[in-house]
Amino acid sequence: AAEWGYTKRNGPFTWAKNYPTAAGIRQSPVDIDTALATSDSSLESKPLRWKYVPQNTRTIVNSGHGWRVDVDSEGSELVGGPLEGTYKLQQFHCHWGSSSDKGSEHTVDGQSYAAELHLVHWNSSKYADCGEAADYPDGLTVLGVLLKVGAKNPELQKVIDLIPSISHRGEKTEVKEAIDPAKMLPKTLSYWTYLGSLTVPPCNESVTWILFKEPVEVSEEQLAAFRSLRCYKRGEECPCDEVDGLLISNYRPTLPLGTRELRECGS
Ligand SMILES: NS(=O)(=O)c1ccc(C(=O)NCc2c(F)c(F)c(F)c(F)c2F)cc1
Numbered sequence: 001a002a003e004w005g006y007t008k009r010n011g012p013f014t015w016a017k018n019y020p021t022a023a024g025i026r027q028s029p030v031d032i033d034t035a036l037a038t039s040d041s042s043l044e045s046k047p048l049r050w051k052y053v054p055q056n057t058r059t060i061v062n063s064g065h066g067w068r069v070d071v072d073s074e075g076s077e078l079v080g081g082p083l084e085g086t087y088k089l090q091q092f093h094c095h096w097g098s099s100s101d102k103g104s105e106h107t108v109d110g111q112s113y114a115a116e117l118h119l120v121h122w123n124s125s126k127y128a129d130c131g132e133a134a135d136y137p138d139g140l141t142v143l144g145v146l147l148k149v150g151a152k153n154p155e156l157q158k159v160i161d162l163i164p165s166i167s168h169r170g171e172k173t174e175v176k177e178a179i180d181p182a183k184m185l186p187k188t189l190s191y192w193t194y195l196g197s198l199t200v201p202p203c204n205e206s207v208t209w210i211l212f213k214e215p216v217e218v219s220e221e222q223l224a225a226f227r228s229l230r231c232y233k234r235g236e237e238c239p240c241d242e243v244d245g246l247l248i249s250n251y252r253p254t255l256p257l258g259t260r261e262l263r264e265c266g267s
Pocket residue numbers: 118120130131134135142197198199200201202204207
């Protein structure tokens with residue numbers, strides 16, 4: 001089957017053909033209608049807490065759908081907030097658009113941001129690994145960080161510096177200079193949370209989403225570097241009808257929240 005992607009031919013509106021879960025009722029991303037959010041004292045009473053080991057960021061790969069930094073989960077943990085048990089960091093990656101007026105996956109009161117960073121965690125209290133956890137409704141948690149155009153982001157620059165060596169699909173390289181995921185999070189920890197899914201196929205409905213309210217800055221040049229990745233393998237011709245196979249946009253449009261609850265913690 002033709003590999004899924006973000007073009008007219010293989011993009012988000014075609015995914016349900018090969019991945020029926022993509023048409024489910026617990027899909028992500030969604031528009032955050034801030035008027036609908038309910039503040040929840042139980043969230044306030046259990047602060048979100050994380051511990052990451054920068055030295056455990058191992059490799060960065062061009063997945064064909066973007067860049068992804070794979071992490072050795074050992075030593076990391078995420079607890080509190082809406083979560084039961086301990087979650088471990090598996091990987092982090094980003095979504096962006098062809099220009100900075102769009103690119104985030106979640107929108108806030110209909111407003112898009114230039115990009116969105118996802119830190120993917122799996123429930124190590126209940127499951128053996130990320131792949132198993134991805135099959136259960138409480139298996140995964142993704143911390144989402146909205147990115148807006150502004151100052152150059154020094155921690156993300158360590159990712160940008162590696163992009164030229166993973167220009168084509170399937171290429172990967174060691175992350176030599178440790179990247180600290182904690183340094184990519186916003187200062188204030190207010191967030192929205194709701195039950196959703198992976199935003200790419202197979203779109204498993206196994207994600208507790210935690211989206212920070214405060215955007216973090218990234219520069220135009222850094223966004224341009226993301227768009228220089230190619231979605232096809234070196235030596236192969238470009239399959240996608242994207243502008244010479246450049247990964248200029250890799251965000252899924254929002255899906256209806258439906259009857260799901262949207263909770264918030266912090267102002
Ligand atoms: N954008 S996001 O919502 O933050 C997101 C988070 C994690 C994954 C992921 O782990 N994919 C690997 C993965 C597969 F590639 C599978 F084939 C599969 F069956 C999975 F369950 C699975 F998690 C994909 C998207």
